[in-house]
């Protein structure tokens with residue numbers, strides 16, 4: 327059954343990559359869905375694009391209000407295959423993330439690029455959850471972890487995941503969710519992932535999308551056969567990207583100053599368990615004090631703040647989650663949203 331309902335998606339994306347000069351996968355049946363063909367251009371600056379006019383392609387028989395999650399077996403090359411779920415609050419995690427650093431997904435060829443990648447350490451690759459931890463609480467499940475660039479993880483996939491998580495928390499409804507990694511030929515690193523989502527109880531009114539997130543990193547040249555990578559010496563960020571980077575680093579500086587000046591004498595033991603659990607940063611102890619940031623999140627609302635925000639004073643101690651040395655991105659990867667008041 328699973329093979330049947332996954333094959334359609336794989337075909338439509340494979341047809342697209344075939345048009346872009348990729349190898350056509352032998353597994354794809356003739357007459358696959360061509361609707362997405364014209365819609366996957368080569369990466370051109372946007373972390374994700376819409377497929378099939380942004381309409382998800384779940385069949386009627388796949389759509390269900392009964393929560394479930396299913397992760398495909400790794401293929402012969404050790405690569406992930408599609409994961410599908412009907413997600414509601416009952417599948418969402420109630421515990422902090424555990425370490426996933428023992429998993430080495432296909433194409434894992436880790437390098438650091440200081441100055442280009444805005445995380446600490448500046449790792450190119452993250453162990454990317456296909457179905458995000460905040461949605462189904464999967465930790466070191468090798469059938470749900472792919473090698474993905476920091477850029478794909480944070481700029482590409484995370485906003486969609488957050489949209490789905492917010493909707494489920496606000497409504498208690500179900501969302502059909504499917505993530506399909508797209509590999510070209512025998513490549514070990516995927517070109518990107520297709521994410522489809524459809525809210526069930528309201529028939530897509532709340533959430534409905536079908537997107538492709540590119541597994542690229544601006545400024546880095548990647549060999550998708552094995553994940554090898556090198557600096558693109560010709561790379562020059564265009565003006566808007568530079569402006570964004572400037573804004574980001576200003577924000578980071580502000581956060582740094584703020585946390586250094588703020589009241590920082592809170593206890594860290596509560597969040598100690600989670601401190602090694604950020605994607606990609608888990609092979610190295612993250613300890614450089616001048617590059618650390620501090621936030622406090624609310625376990626229930628999943629909003630995070632600067633420690634000196636007034637909202638933190640109103641928070642019950644048992645609801646506080648301390649982020650000792652997580653970056654803003656990493657806090658958001660764990661399913662937290664920035665406070666509207668202190669705007670961390």
Ligand SMILES: [Zn+2]
Pocket residue numbers: 630631632635636637638665666667668669
């Ligand atoms: Zn706040």
